Amino acid sequence: MALDTTQLNSLGFPKPPSETRVVVAMSGGVDSSVVAAQLAEEGYDVVGVTLQLYDHGAALAKKGACCAGIDIHDARRVAEEMGFPHYVLDYENIFKDAVIDEFAESYLAGATPVPCIRCNERVKFKDLLETAKDLEADCMATGHYIQRKMGANGPELHCAEDANRDQSYFLFSTTPEQLDYLRFPLGHLPSKDATRALASKYGLPVADKPDSQDICFVPDGNYASVIEKLRPGAAEPGDIVHADGRVLGTHRGVIHYTIGQRRGLGIGGLDEPLYVVKLDVDAKQVVVGPKEMLATRTIPVREINWLGDEPFTSQKEWHLSVKVRSTRPPTEAVIRPISETEAEVELMVAEEGISPGQACVFYANEGSRIFGGGWIWRGY
CATH class of the missing domain: 2.40.30.10 (Translation factors)
Known part of the structure; x- marks a missing residue:
């Protein structure tokens, strides 16, 4: 017998919100806080979960990060004000093994990694999702700007309504099984201003909190300093070599360079603008060439x-x-x-x-x- 879709609640279940348990992944930022507050107001059985992903002491003073220090405190305050339980899970070891170590190895191999994708794939949508199931939740909701729509063959992943906020690039590895369990209540909103308006409506203490910037465990975007701490000796010097074989100068470690970089190469005075076209880790060479390469x-x-x-x-x-x-x-x-x-x-x-x-x-x-x-x- 076909299900009467008019009886589905806003999360897609054929029962009242009060009988629907939803785990909300709370980073302490405005987006996930709004999701939790909205679902709590709608009468859902909300459980907030925040992951502590890296050393909380080191991150306490750092603004614009997520999942540490002040953010855990902010998530807890939102839960208290909206009246639902909140748990902090220590995922430091999981995060280091699944995300930070690979980030370091990828950089040392001359790649340009995207750790936020690995974090969603290997931590938030894997271990945290399993925790949500252990808590007997019907689904897990996050503050990501992406949409889940029902298609002829089940749930589909769609870009956010607001193209400026769309996070689809960072969520491509969401599997069909995960998509079946996940919900993204903010994906249909027209702008971040709409999210902040909701935060103000619910009286959330994080309504005016700035958005997180950069990679959470990389202060001020300085990747090289993080790699040097994780892998001492990684910044070994070598030659800057033109694609035609000419040695043009020396560098202070391959990890300080990225493909496409033009500035800061220290090889001025040449007739043509040169760009990093290859990072040869084994030979400790930064290879440069013209833009067309x-x-x-x-x-x-x-x-x-x-x-x-x-x-x-x-x-x-x-x-x-x-x-x-x-x-x-x-x-x-x-x-x-x-x-x-x-x-x-x-x-x-x-x-x-x-x-x-x-x-x-x-x-x-x-x-x-x-x-x-x-x-x-x-x-x-």
């Missing part, structure tokens, strides 16, 4: 998470759009599966500065649906 149309991608209705390998080619960096708009591409988790992506228009370690996320050419994505995995 940064352009590429063919990208090898692996660890693919596919969110299409048909199996990934059921077609020889998928004509979709892809994002190769979070700040760039999607561009048309042809995706050719090699296996269920590997593919070659051909861009219709060459992109510059594509780096191993970045994500390649798949989007519909028209509409807002996300078809998953994978990781760019080797140099050019």
Whole structure:
């Protein structure tokens, strides 16, 4: 017998909110606080959970981070004011093993990692999601700006209504099983101002709190200093070499450079502007060349998470759009599966500065649906 969808509550369950338990992942910021407050006001059985991901003492004074120090305190205050239970889970070891260590290794291998994706994939949507199930929650809600819509074949992942806030690039690895359990109550909002208006409406103490910036465990965006602490001796000097083989100077460690970098190379006085086109970790070389060497149309991608209705390998080619960096708009591409988790992506228009370690996320050419994505995995 078909379910009468008019009887579903706002989270999609055929029962009253009071009988629907939802775990809200609370970072201490305004977004997840609004989600928790809104669901509590609607009468849901809300349980707030905050993860302590790294040393709380070191992070206490750092503004603009998440999941440590003052943020844990802010999440607890919101829970107290809205009258629902709140738990803090110590995930420091899990976070270090699953996110920070790989971040360091990727950087040392000359890649440009995106640890926020790994955190969602390996910590928040894996261990925390299992904790939510252990708490007998019907679902888990987060403050991410992305939409979950029901399609003919089950839940689909869609971009946020507000393109300026869309977090789809960081959530491409959400699996169909996770998507079935997750809810994203903010994805349909037109702007961040609308979120802050809700925070004010609920009288939340974090209504005017600034957005988090940078990677939570990287103060002031200084990746190299974090790597040096994690891997002493990683910043060994070497040569800056032109792609034609000329040695142009020396550098103070490969970890201080990224693909596409032009400034701060210390090799002025040359006739042409030069960019970092390759990081050769084994040879301790930073390879530079003209801008056109940064352009590429063919990208090898692996660890693919596919969110299409048909199996990934059921077609020889998928004509979709892809994002190769979070700040760039999607561009048309042809995706050719090699296996269920590997593919070659051909861009219709060459992109510059594509780096191993970045994500390649798949989007519909028209509409807002996300078809998953994978990781760019080797140099050019």
